Amino acid sequence: MGVIDHDRSPEGRVRMTLFRLAPAAYAWDILQFPYQGGELAGSGEAAWVDINGDERPELVAWLRASNDTLFDACKSCPFIIHEQTYTESRDGLQLHDMRVLPSPYATFTLFVRLLGEGNRAAAVRLLRDPARVTEAVTAAWGDRRRAKAWLLEYGEEERWPRWLEFLHHGVKGDQRYVVHFELKEGRWIISDWVTPHHTGGPAARDSVTAAPKRAGTPAGRSPAPKPATPRGKP
Numbered sequence: 001m002g003v004i005d006h007d008r009s010p011e012g013r014v015r016m017t018l019f020r021l022a023p024a025a026y027a028w029d030i031l032q033f034p035y036q037g038g039e040l041a042g043s044g045e046a047a048w049v050d051i052n053g054d055e056r057p058e059l060v061a062w063l064r065a066s067n068d069t070l071f072d073a074c075k076s077c078p079f080i081i082h083e084q085t086y087t088e089s090r091d092g093l094q095l096h097d098m099r100v101l102p103s104p105y106a107t108f109t110l111f112v113r114l115l116g117e118g119n120r121a122a123a124v125r126l127l128r129d130p131a132r133v134t135e136a137v138t139a140a141w142g143d144r145r146r147a148k149a150w151l152l153e154y155g156e157e158e159r160w161p162r163w164l165e166f167l168h169h170g171v172k173g174d175q176r177y178v179v180h181f182e183l184k185e186g187r188w189i190i191s192d193w194v195t196p197h198h199t200g201g202p203a204a205r206d207s208v209t210a211a212p213k214r215a216g217t218p219a220g221r222s223p224a225p226k227p228a229t230p231r232g233k234p
Helices: 104-116 120-126 130-138
Strands: 002-006 013-021 028-034 041-049 058-064 071-073 081-089 092-100 150-155 163-170 173-184 187-194
Touching (some): 002 041, 028 092, 104 173, 104 187, 120 130, 120 187
Parallel strands (some): 071 150
Antiparallel strands (some): 002 013, 013 028, 013 041, 041 058, 058 081, 081 092, 150 163, 163 173
């Protein structure tokens, strides 16, 4: 018998406890429990899912993950999610697979990290227009000399936004970018980025501590410009 619960911490961490009925059916033994053999422990959600149809459910969890140290985000903005799958064995539930749940934000952080590693060949595969990698390199998007050089300020007012606005504290000064994404062959790629008309302000700079309840267009701002075809200046 598997039990999923959330603790009373502010993060509401999800936990798993696994029981095994004794052969004589007179008592339950605790096989796994949180922080002592129970690998599942983090902020998020989990569910029992029979993935392979064998009538023995697997455990799938979606847990909030720490981001690359280059990034910070407003409290209501999207975050990186780890999807973890646990399968049953004689010794209990064991981690079978873990991956970063694909999303526009995950794609952008990966793109910036690849630039920082000097891996342009992998970075261009995340772009609709591979030639634009030169623009990102010239702007030192992957420079790691400053922690939290990228701030995710807000995004499209949807549960799963397709465009995001970032403030980049670059070597040449601060610059905002509205980055658009699209799904191509089952994976998220960067379709375009533009520099918005507005220049931000105190409300934008303080978005980490004074964020709206939902990631959306802050008061006084117009929605982000759509990508131009052909690409042009905003």
